[in-house]
Amino acid sequence: MDRLIYTAMTGAKHIMERQATTSHNLANATTTGFRAQIDSFRAVPVQGAELPTRAFVVDSTVGADFRAGSIQQTGRDLDVAVQGQGWIAVQLEDGSEAYTRNGSLKLSENGVLQTQNGLNVLGDGGPISVPPDVALAIAKDGTVSAVSTATQPAIGTVLGRIKLVNPEQSELVRGDDGLFRLKSGEPADAAENVTLIGSALESSNVNVVDEMVNMISLARQFELHMNLLKNAENNAGKASQLLALS
Incomplete structure (x- = not known):
């Protein structure tokens, strides 16, 4: 019994x-x-x-x-949604790397591209800095360009490229903060086949x-x-x- x-x-x-x-x-x-x-x-x-x-x-x-969740158009330039499989790489406070599907981005007071939670979005060489008085454009491959609003015609300058990764799902583990990491603790390699949808966000699944x-x-x-x-x-x-x- x-x-x-x-x-x-x-x-x-x-x-x-x-x-x-x-x-x-x-x-x-x-x-x-x-x-x-x-x-x-x-x-x-x-x-x-x-x-x-x-x-x-x-x-x-x-x-x-x-x-994947459904894609919703927002019309906001700093909103991006990952199309299909893939993740956006962000930098944690301790310098380590984590991954998210939340593409609602913003600029910090110092002009650094961040998530809404204040985490720096990683680019090819680290966080992406944006000069003042420019309009941002994020391309399908994650390339971030600054378009000057002070000159006519507008001139576009490439600031960096958002690091997009696509590791094996079995290698990912969710942290207490809701972000995903590799089980090994190592940073994932950038994936060329991951693309973004501009002015859109992915809803929860x-x-x-x-x-x-x-x-x-x-x-x-x-x-x-x-x-x-x-x-x-x-x-x-x-x-x-x-x-x-x-």
Whole structure:
């Protein structure tokens, strides 16, 4: 009977954790470029000579749903969406490299091209600096050009090229900040085949209906595990009564 308790107890615990993942996905249903998180259950045997048939239920994170979200036109020059597979490389505060699909960019007060979260967008030689009083144009291949607004006719100057990467999905891991990194910790190589769509953003790939259905299903599973624990308690009580009579 204690085998039932092991399974029901750990199952209920990890269903609650999976509910947290579902809630996290729903909370990011409108986050630009967000990739839904995917979890799964697996059984892990309890180690010990006296517990050979006992097993825990473990909720293991499989990874992310890498399906692309829908493309929405914004008309803003500093908005870009990655077309198909690929990522935009950004520089973290510690100097390391991470990857995002959120192409909503801005200029810092020092004229550095950044994400809306204040992370520098990486170019061929590092962060891309933009001179004042210019209009920016981002080409399909990630080339950032400055068009002077002080001269006529306007003269375009190439400032750099956004680093676009396309590593294997199995090599990517999501960080607590929502950004992806290579499992090895090394920077990914630039990919020539990754292209951008200008004046557009990619929406989250979270399916709200599926996540709501999943949340209801998990609630029912949690109730089932609680009923199993109650049955185990009732069985233990009846067994104690029979032993007392004998």
